Amino acid sequence: MREGLHVHAPACALTGGGKTSARFIRSCLVLLSVVAATGAAEAAPLDPAQQQALRAATFEVVYAKPTRDSLSYDKPLPLELIPFAERNDKYYSVGTAFAIGGNRYVSAAHVIMGGVGSQYDPPALRDASGHVYEIDQMLRFSLHEDFAVFSLKNDPRVPPLAVNTHPTINEAVYAVGNALGEGIVIRDGLYTSATPEEQDGRWKWIRFSAAASPGNSGGPLLDSEGRVIGVVLRKSPSENLNYAVSIAQVLGSKSVASFDLRYSMRLAIMQASDTMTLKGEFRLPRTFADFDDSLMRLLEQRTDEDRRAYLAKHRDRMFPNGDGSKQLLNSLYFAEFPHLMQEQTDGTWDAFHPEDRPQADLGHNGYVAVGQMTGIGFAELRRPDDVAAATLYGDSKVFMDLMLKGIGLTRRVGSEAVKITSLGKAATESIHEDSRGRKWQIRTWLIEYNDSAVVTAALAVPSGYVVMFNTVATKSVHATEELYRLLTEFSYVSYSATLAQWREFLASTTLHPAILSTIAIDFTYDKSFSYKSKRCSVDVAADLQKITATSGLTLKFSYFDDGGKVVWDVASITLSDDVNGDRWFTLLRNQHPPASLPDSYRSAWGKIVDRRHPYNRVPYKGDGRTVIESVIGTPSDSAAFQYTMSYYVAGEKDDESMKAMLALLEKGTSILEH
Helix, strand or coil, X not given: CCCCCCCCCCCCCECHHXXXXXXXXXXXXXXXXXXXXXXXCCCCCCCHHHHHHHHHHEEEEEEECCCCXXXXXXXXXXXXXXXXXXXXXXXXXXXXXXXXXXXXXXXXHHHHHCCCCCCCCCCEEECCCCCEEEEEEEEEEECCCCEEEEEECCCCCCCCXXXXXXXXXXXXXXXXXXXXXXXXXXXXXXXXXXXXXXXXXXXXXXXXXXXXXXXXXXXXXXXXXXXXXXXXXXECCCCCCEXXXXXXXXXXXXXXXXXXXXXXXXXXXXXXCEEEEEEEEEECCEEHHHHHHHHHHHHHHHHHHHHHHHHHXXXXXXXXXXXXXXXXXXXXXXXXXXXXXXXXXXXXXXXXXXXXXXXXXXXXXXXXXEEEECCEEEEEEECCXXXXXXXXXXXXXXXXXXXXXXXXXXXXXXXXXXXEEECCCCCEEEEEECCCCCEEEEEEEEEHHHCEXXXXXXXXXXCEEEEEEEEEXXXXXXXXXXXXXXXXXXXXXXXXXXXXXXXXXXXXXXXXXXXXXXXEEEEXXXXXXXXXXXXXXXXXXXXXXXXXXXXXXXXXXXXXXXXXXXXXXXXXXXXXXXXXXXXXXXXXXXXXXXXXXXXXXXXXXXXXXXXXXXXXXXXXEECCEEEEEEEEXXXXXXXXXXXXXXXXXXXXXXXXXXXXXXXXXXXXXEECCC
């Protein structure tokens, strides 16, 4: 197995049946590959002179291996498990190119795309004697037709291959390519057909039966006289026929870089799917660095535009808009582990978290739990007690070192997977404030050995962080960050921690959500606790509820309608003796449900309005505890909301003491919104 190639190695841009790769759409680029195919009927071999000229004009396309590795591992890398020639090669061999004129060389676009938006140096060509020639100017490039024409610095001036722009179907052909750095391979077959391209039939692919191996991409397809008729690209997924782009098409192209691909756009949190056309071009020639920058910016710009168009088209059905959102706007979840809102097949929106959330112990009461939704990693990071909040929030290395204990990132070397223990400090970091005023830290760590990156969007909460994360190709970083920025709008989280954790969090004001500027939380251990917002206030003395460093405070944030505007605000306040306490109270804001919701919502609201059980101040027992609940203020069926108070005590308690405690809680509670 080739060490370090499992992320950056080319992957097909076009798949069978004319569909565009979904991976390309998410990352704004396409990489193509050729896989093995069976051979066809034998043809007469090229004569020695033709073979000699062919080998002189055919090159490997290579990328220099990175010399920097910012990662740390739990043991030395067993590089001896990599084949000798491969581990001693300073380059990755990824494809083939060939000469067609004075300092003009041709390869497949997907082979060159491996160096676009990459951490690697620009692609280069390597001849049979090992000399390496850097690409100078990009002359012509078509991502959808899959060809690239370029010049070299220090051109070796090899005699170019002759071309045949009018080949004959059913005649013998030869597929030529570099078999992953193991030398030029020539295989024979037949030119079987000219097949219209899948999208609009604007041109015809050459189909041929000569076998091809990984690394053949970009090599010449020759006729029986050794003349180039096409550029080898890929294999059909359903039959033993390969694809090439006609050399006539390459030679007749304009001096531009272009892409024109149709694809289906669908956000994983939504049901709607739209067909988009990703199209753009810019003039050539340009240096490779300028070409790289221009192509990535244009691809990102076009995909960003498509995403905005998709969102605008479906805005009326997206949360919090439309009838499908009403149920979620009248629900409340305890979302300590991050939830993600998603549209269901019936058009309703709901919030979900991964069912499987394995948890890694960090020591000192810390842990990291991870799961996956819609192809994205989600995590809850509980800060260890021996790590200061300011350190965790401010030091990207500390944050990621803790995350890695849960993610379990490894580097495969031969047959072994070596655990990665640190990625160092983030290469980039920024703050994204979503429409609800929550501040997410967007960070990227580069993984040099395979041209990838770890990207996270982390929301600081009193207990530590809630996190979105993924490992992606370097060229996909922008698309991943944009996706995270979008998904922050559909996140559902609660703020739950001990009072000691809350104290540190409240001191780190830079990362507070905007809503916290309207809320005052104050407490003195063993004396008192107070909470005040524009909606309500609660004052509790220590003789009613233990108030210590380990007491637990949970603010359940929710989305709800507030006078015709959807807000994200505190819908529930819970204070407990400790995180697993014997006593706790909850003040809950209940939303008046619209008539369109199921009867269960109206029934629950009716119990509040009529002060029926459990809101009748009559204690009841269940699940090993005694509970008493009431309605704060005067209930009314016409009210937009109603607050309820619940008090819980472990074990069986007498009615009078429960009623007395509830009365004290009610006395210390004021409803300030109207």
